[in-house]
Amino acid sequence: MNSSLPSFFCCTASYLDDLIIQYNNILSSILDIHAPVRTKTVTLRPAAAWYSEEINSLKKHRKRLERRWRRTQLPADRQLFIDQCRAVNDLLCSSKKSYYTSLINDNQSDYKLLFKTIDNLLHRKCDTPYPP
Secondary structure, three states: OOOOOOOOOOOOOOOHHHHHHHHHHHHHHHHHHHOOOOOOOOOOOOOOOOOOHHHHHHHHHHHHHHHHHHHHOOHHHHHHHHHHHHHHHHHHHHHHHHHHHHHHHHOOOOHHHHHHHHHHHOOOOOOOOOOO
16 A cells, blocks of 8 residues: 555444545545645735726737747747737726826816825825824
8 A cells, every 4th residue: 555645444434424534534634645735825906997808808818829929939920929919018008098197187176186196106105204
């Protein structure tokens, strides 16, 4: 018998429930030996307001073209991939530009909110806290 398998097979159970418990214990111990549980950290980020379903579909198509080009190494597939990269980047830029332009135009009359929006865009934060 394989040395990595625990020696749980020596015990015999007479009832079906005991057999099922023994079976589950043996499988769990084998899984713990060969495939231990690992903890993964997943960072959830809020969706960008300018990100659309059209951008998502163009990015999927770009990835498909990239996989095809890397598989075939043909110049025509490479050119299709490069054209799709440009299309995705252009759409991203125009989508961000229109979103942020409308955000700034909507907050034109409220200066506090306007500068807060601009500081957020430029990733500026006040590092020195002022006294109250």
